[in-house]
Amino acid sequence: MPSAALAARTRIAPLPQPPLRVFLALGLGTAGLVATLVLALVASRVASDRLEARIEAELGDLARTMAGRLDRGLFERWRDMVILAENDTIRDPAVPVERKRRVLRRAQETYPDYAIIGLIDANGRVAATSTSALEGIDVAHRDYFTRGRDGPFVGDVHDALLLATLKPNRDPADLPRVLDIAAPVRDDDGHLVGVVSGHLDWAWSRAAEASLRESAAGQRDLTPLVVARDGTVLLGPEHLRRTGLPADLPADLPSIAAARAGRSGTAAEIWPDGRRYLTGYRPSRGYRDFPGLGWTVLVRQDAGTAFAAVSDLRRQILLWGLVVATVAAGIGWFAAGLLARPLRRLAIAASALGRGEPAAIPASAVREAQAISHALTSAADALRRQEAERRAADARQELLIHELNHRVKNTLATVQSMARQTARSAASLADFTGSFEARLLAMSQTHNVLTANHWEGAGLRGILSAELEPYAAGRADRIRLDGPPVSLTPAVALPLGMAIHELATNAAKYGALSVETGQVAVEWRVAWQAGSETLSLRWRESGGPAVVPPARTGFGTRLIRTSLERELAGEVRLDYAAGGLACLIAVPLAARTQAA
Known part of the structure; x- marks a missing residue:
């Protein structure tokens, strides 16, 4: 007996077994936490990649848009000179100079970005200009005359030295910059009688730059650049303009090299200033008959600024992933209670039955039917909305058809009345046909x-x-x-x-x-x-x-x-x-x- 009592006192008490709710809560919570975090990381990576691709595509589109606007704008000005060269007043040598000057003045008033428009005779001497300035000077050695005699010509941007002489006290660093656009003037027999030449003020490009910034509203730190075929920076930051490619804009920069190779796109690259930029690039290719000037258009943005939305998206997805994971763990605890409660009640009832005591078997609610009902209700609501939208679309289509029928009937009634009245007053079938047509x-x-x-x-x-x-x-x-x-x-x-x-x-x-x-x-x-x-x-x-x-x-x-x-x-x-x-x-x- 003493040994038995000692054994009973020294026996180790069994550890309390945790309830089912704890096992379910831990299992569901852990699974939900891991799954949510994994999904958050995957979604962050996929969404970030897509957003980066979209941002790069938008910057490339901006470069393409600006290049297209420059090419189309130059094509329109090129066409201005071609049309002006066909003007009868300009082509007729017998027309007084004052009348020719009025035609040139009207052309400049139509598009005031021209600094001056002139008519050069076949010997290379300026016969008339839209501002009456520079008339009588010899420009036979100028490219716009020598090349404009053979066909329509567009020269690249350069300092307007002749126009600068009109203001002798002008700062040499502030010379006007122009593009020369010319076309030959020929008489009815095809003989050359002169050349019309318009000098387009390069400030015209600012409209394309302003339009680019307007279309890119909301994007910060955008820097558009236009680089000529010889490397001169025509449009861009002040310290780069009117120079060839300097040290901070090398010709082997990936974006410039790709554009000069005829490619378009976007490049994330390190510039010589040590900063990483996202650069959209596009070579100018001309428009319709205008062959283009071989420009390279760049639209640059600091990579940190460009991809700021990507970083914010990643942080938000991870933050919300943690929030959702925490909520999922709480929901798992609550769901474990819902699952364990019926089992616990059944266990109590089974224990009472095992002791021979009377017990009521609890009933359980079937939640699947309720879930299906909710799903069907949502689907029915969606169908009703679609039906309402379809009816509205049918009503709009019917209204358009009625409007079309109304216009067609009115037009047919007018044509019928016209035919009837014309037939009454026509002396012959030929007379009727001519009048009716x-x-x-x-x-x-x-x-x-x-x-x-x-x-x-x-x-x-x-x-x-x-x-x-x-x-x-x-x-x-x-x-x-x-x-x-x-x-x-x-x-x-x-x-x-x-x-x-x-x-x-x-x-x-x-x-x-x-x-x-x-x-x-x-x-x-x-x-x-x-x-x-x-x-x-x-x-x-x-x-x-x-x-x-x-x-x-x-x-x-x-x-x-x-x-x-x-x-x-x-x-x-x-x-x-x-x-x-x-x-x-x-x-x-x-x-x-x-x-x-």
Whole structure:
């Protein structure tokens, strides 16, 4: 007995066994923590790589965009000189110098970034300029003359030494920089009569730089650079400009070397200043017929600034990964309690049954059905939203179809009425065909003007020019248009365009436009009448045959009155004065906006 008691006292008590909830909580929490951290690291790496690729692509796109804008801009100026060289006033040696000077001045006013535009005679002497300066000097040795005689020419950026002589006290370090653009001027027989040359102020490039910065809003420390074929920095930081490639911009820099090899893209590179930059590069390749000048366009940004968003993204993903992992561990503890509670209740009931005591078997809730219900509810909500969006899209499509049908029916009704009325007044099939085709062409010209403005309106001057330009015969004084910018709604533009066509056709057959000395003046203004804006347009003919009032009202007159008085509630007055027909048209403008 003493030995048994001693053994009982010295027996080691068993360690308490932890409950099931602890095992489940530890297992679920650890698994959730590890899985969340791994996913956070993977997501951080994938998202960072994609964001870096997007940032690099955006910088490359900026370089490509700027190179494209420079090439297209030079192509337009190159085309300016080609068009100017075809001007009849410029080509005719007999035209006085003052008239040539006016043409050059208008060309410079159209695009004021030209420092000067000049006409050089076949001997290399400046005959006329847009500013009247430098006339009479000999430029036969200049590239823009020697090479411009053979075809369109664009020279690279250089100091404008001749223009600098106009301001003798100018700081030598502040010489104007220009690009020379030239084109040959030839007479009708193809003989060279001179060269037109425009000197484009290099400050023009600042517009492309400003546009680049505007399109890259939100990106800091962007530095665009343009490097000429000979290594001169044309655009960039002040300390680099007007120099060849200095020590801090070597020609073997990966971005410059790749661009000169004809490639485009983005490079992360260490510059000689020791800083790492992300550089987008693109060689200029010209545009359409313009071959380009072999420039290299760079858009540089400090790599730390460029990839700041990547670092922030990584930190945020890791931080949220830790937060989610902690929450997952808590959820695991709670879920372990939900799993262990029914088991514990069953264990208590089983223990009571084992002791022979009565026990109630607890029921358990089936949560899978509830989860499926939630999923189906979410899916049903998504389907209802999609159905609502589909119905809205169908309604928009139906509205567009109705609008299209309405416009087509109106157009067909107009064409049908035009055909019927033309047939009544036509003397023969050929007469009907000519008149009907002319009226259809007039309608199509107005439609073209409206289509160019997305059927939101059409400028009155554009409609008048489209109808009357064929009758000008190349003379600026034959047709005169005078009035403020006015935009017409399609409902007003179509009838008014047809009316102008009828007046022009009548003038070409019987009136002022039927003789060489005839002239037509169209004047208009907009004023308030009866509480709304009204367009008042006056058509006057002069210099033509004597006007005799018609014995009967023709289809053209009926068309004008029908389209303007009936359709637009306007007013038309015709005055058959002996000196020339005059027509006064007053049309209310239901919805008027200023033309661009």
